[in-house]
Amino acid sequence: MSESTTAPTEPGRITGVPILLDGVTKRYGSKSAPAVDHLTLEIPAGSTVMFVGPSGCGKTTTMKMINRLIEPTEGSIVIDGEDVTTMNGDDLRRRMGYVIQAGGLFPHMTVAANIGLVPKMLGWDKQRIAERVDELLELVSLDPDSYRDRYPKQLSGGQQQRVGVARALAADPPVLLMDEPFGAVDPITRQRLQDEMISIQNELRKTIVIVTHDIDEAVKLGDWVVVFDEGARIQQYDSPERILAEPANDFVSDFVGSGAGLKALGLTRVNEMPILDAVVVTPEDSPTTAVQKAEAAGHGHVVVLDRARRPIAWPSVAQLRRATALPTRYEPDLPIVGMGATLEDALDTMLVSRAGAALVVGPRGRFEGVVDIDTVMQSLRDNRGAADTGRSPVGTNDAEARIEVAPDTGEITLITPDQVGTGRGRYDDGAAEPSRSDADEGSDSTALPQTSGERP
Amino acid sequence: MDYVTDRWQQILFASWQHFSLVVQCLLLATVIAVGLAMVSYRSERLSNLANSFTAIGLTIPSFAMIGLLIAPLGFGVLPAVVVVTFYAVLPILRNAVVGLNSVPGGVVESARGIGMSRMATFFRVELPMAWPVILTGMRVSAQMVMGIAAIAAFVLGPGLGGFIFSGLSRLGGANSLASVITGIVAVIVVATILDALLILLGRLTTSRGLRV
Numbered sequence: 001m002s003e004s005t006t007a008p009t010e011p012g013r014i015t016g017v018p019i020l021l022d023g024v025t026k027r028y029g030s031k032s033a034p035a036v037d038h039l040t041l042e043i044p045a046g047s048t049v050m051f052v053g054p055s056g057c058g059k060t061t062t063m064k065m066i067n068r069l070i071e072p073t074e075g076s077i078v079i080d081g082e083d084v085t086t087m088n089g090d091d092l093r094r095r096m097g098y099v100i101q102a103g104g105l106f107p108h109m110t111v112a113a114n115i116g117l118v119p120k121m122l123g124w125d126k127q128r129i130a131e132r133v134d135e136l137l138e139l140v141s142l143d144p145d146s147y148r149d150r151y152p153k154q155l156s157g158g159q160q161q162r163v164g165v166a167r168a169l170a171a172d173p174p175v176l177l178m179d180e181p182f183g184a185v186d187p188i189t190r191q192r193l194q195d196e197m198i199s200i201q202n203e204l205r206k207t208i209v210i211v212t213h214d215i216d217e218a219v220k221l222g223d224w225v226v227v228f229d230e231g232a233r234i235q236q237y238d239s240p241e242r243i244l245a246e247p248a249n250d251f252v253s254d255f256v257g258s259g260a261g262l263k264a265l266g267l268t269r270v271n272e273m274p275i276l277d278a279v280v281v282t283p284e285d286s287p288t289t290a291v292q293k294a295e296a297a298g299h300g301h302v303v304v305l306d307r308a309r310r311p312i313a314w315p316s317v318a319q320l321r322r323a324t325a326l327p328t329r330y331e332p333d334l335p336i337v338g339m340g341a342t343l344e345d346a347l348d349t350m351l352v353s354r355a356g357a358a359l360v361v362g363p364r365g366r367f368e369g370v371v372d373i374d375t376v377m378q379s380l381r382d383n384r385g386a387a388d389t390g391r392s393p394v395g396t397n398d399a400e401a402r403i404e405v406a407p408d409t410g411e412i413t414l415i416t417p418d419q420v421g422t423g424r425g426r427y428d429d430g431a432a433e434p435s436r437s438d439a440d441e442g443s444d445s446t447a448l449p450q451t452s453g454e455r456p
Numbered sequence: 457m458d459y460v461t462d463r464w465q466q467i468l469f470a471s472w473q474h475f476s477l478v479v480q481c482l483l484l485a486t487v488i489a490v491g492l493a494m495v496s497y498r499s500e501r502l503s504n505l506a507n508s509f510t511a512i513g514l515t516i517p518s519f520a521m522i523g524l525l526i527a528p529l530g531f532g533v534l535p536a537v538v539v540v541t542f543y544a545v546l547p548i549l550r551n552a553v554v555g556l557n558s559v560p561g562g563v564v565e566s567a568r569g570i571g572m573s574r575m576a577t578f579f580r581v582e583l584p585m586a587w588p589v590i591l592t593g594m595r596v597s598a599q600m601v602m603g604i605a606a607i608a609a610f611v612l613g614p615g616l617g618g619f620i621f622s623g624l625s626r627l628g629g630a631n632s633l634a635s636v637i638t639g640i641v642a643v644i645v646v647a648t649i650l651d652a653l654l655i656l657l658g659r660l661t662t663s664r665g666l667r668v
């Protein structure tokens with residue numbers, strides 16, 4: 001990474017701003033059914049919120065109302081505490097990044113001109129624009145010298161998409177809106193772009209809204225996931241873990257599909273798990289010493305390591321008793337996983353090797369310890385009771401819900417009719433605990449899977 | 457050949473007048489056509505209207521059109537300019553509407569999405585992208601209007617039309633055939649030069665990104 005003029009100096013500082021959709025409705029023409037129906041949605045600063053849902057449910061419409069490419073019929077959009085519903089749309093959009101499928105690059109402009117367009121409109125000088133262009137190309141893993149002067153047609157789909165992201169980030173906007181950004185590339189490129197997006201976001205911490213209809217992508221990239229039904233009705237607004245582990249209703253569980261548990265395995269990495277100690281020996285040790293060490297530790301296996309602490313073999317005590325010397329040749333089928341592997345990969349390795357456990361290696365293949373199936377299962381169970389740190393963002397389609405913004409913290413609380421006692425619908429415990437069980441279709445007043453402003 | 461050498465000056469001058477009339481009308485027509493396209497391309501109804509206008513306009517015989525214009529505008533350069541420009545507008549208009557409509561929606565959406573105003577989007581994105589198609593329309597117009605300018609020029613004003621029609625009216629008389637042929641050849645030469653210039657203009661004004 002080159003030195004940055006506008007990007008945050010210390011990685012991880014939040015540069016995004018909060019967004020609030022307040023009772024937003026969109027009707028196209030005079031059609032009776034609104035495309036977006038009384039949507040109130042909080043998008044916390046610096047987080048990535050994924051919009052998912054079936055085709056035509058209003059994801060794109062909702063997102064385009066944030067930068068007012070589509071004007072809301074009712075309601076207001078508040079960005080960083082400022083109501084932007086009536087401000088000049090072009091000015092508003094210059095302060096937000098916007099990326100669409102296939103990048104939407106201007107074919108008659110070079111990569112550099114595409115990226116530099118917004119800074120140019122904002123009146124930056126040439127030198128600063130050129131520096132910014134190079135910096136962004138590096139951020140999206142494109143070599144500035146070989147790509148700067150190319151035209152979009154001279155790029156692959158994935159590269160065009162990268163340039164699209166770079167262009168959106170050009171003026172360092174606090175908000176980034178992306179509509180199915182990775183929909184038009186092949187699965188391998190898509191995965192790579194997603195991984196890059198994650199690392200870019202770890203560095204920049206913008207407020208990002210991504211529309212997708214791929215639940216796997218939503219769960220992978222999102223800090224929060226909104227599952228919409230027709231009319232942008234929120235079915236669940238929750239962390240990816242909870243969406244997978246505790247779908248609020250049948251709609252969500254159908255949408256998540258089978259294998260939700262397995263998807264959760266893809267969310268956790270080996271280095272987030274407790275790694276168990278093992279008895280380690282070197283090939284120079286005698287089998288007897290190895291057996292003694294194992295018995296002293298109460299283990300059934302020992303790990304034989306080479307000088308660089310890379311695993312050679314993983315014999316059992318029974319095998320050691322029969323052996324005359326410790327193995328010196330690398331066993332080809334050792335179940336080895338890296339620290340960065342997902343639990344899904346780890347489980348796969350264990351099942352293939354039938355060992356019920358796997359050796360974990362760190363950088364340069366150095367042995368770190370062992371994970372076993374029990375640890376993985378335990379972590380899955382823990383996930384199920386998903387540790388709720390902090391509150392979930394607010395989201396509802398309740399036309400009568402009002403929001404209250406704490407003047408000091410900016411924290412948003414939802415006031416539902418139940419709470420203020422104008423009560424219609426069901427009384428539930430001060431509405432503090434969301435009723436996640438209900439799946440009353442069609443009723444948009446109190447049938448809110450996730451209405452709570454605060455979680456106890 | 458004596459006919460040509462004797463009148464060299466006169467032929468050159470008439471050719472220049474012809475060229476100048478066509479080029480000026482072509483430029484005017486381009487501005488008008490792009491303007492008309494600009495107001496109509498985003499509506500399907502107006503786009504269709506523009507296309508019908510082009511189709512019908514091209515069926516009107518130019519001679520009849522000139523005759524009709526003499527009544528309100530009289531003789532002289534003005535009606536010549538009006539007629540030539542009118543016909544020049546038609547192919548350009550059609551191509552401009554087609555070209556503007558073929559700009560991918562995603563590109564326009566991105567332009568708006570990053571904060572370009574409607575005007576900026578039109579002039580900096582849509583028009584440059586439609587430009588090669590518009591230029592093709594201009595080349596078609598230039599060729600077509602060369603002949604029309606000859607007719608208009610004979611009836612109403614200066615240009616190579618004089619050679620052709622004065623020759624035709626005296627057909628059989630001295631040098632009449634030479635006069636007609638001189639006029640025709642000169643029109644072809646002027647047309648070829650203009651086409652080459654338009655191709656050059658295309659090279660210079662079309663982004664490399666649209667050609668690769």
Ligand SMILES: Nc1ncnc2c1ncn2[C@@H]1O[C@H](COP(=O)(O)OP(=O)(O)OP(=O)(O)O)[C@@H](O)[C@H]1O
Nearest residue numbers: 028029035053054055056057058059060061062213
């Ligand atoms: N310009 C428009 N005019 C009229 N109706 C529209 C327009 N744009 C969208 N709609 C309607 O609004 C609803 C929501 O559309 P939207 O594009 O937001 O869906 P989406 O969730 O993005 O779907 P997809 O996943 O297919 O992109 C749909 O029923 C659609 O037909």
Ligand SMILES: [Mg+2]
Nearest residue numbers: 059060061211
């Ligand atoms: Mg969409």
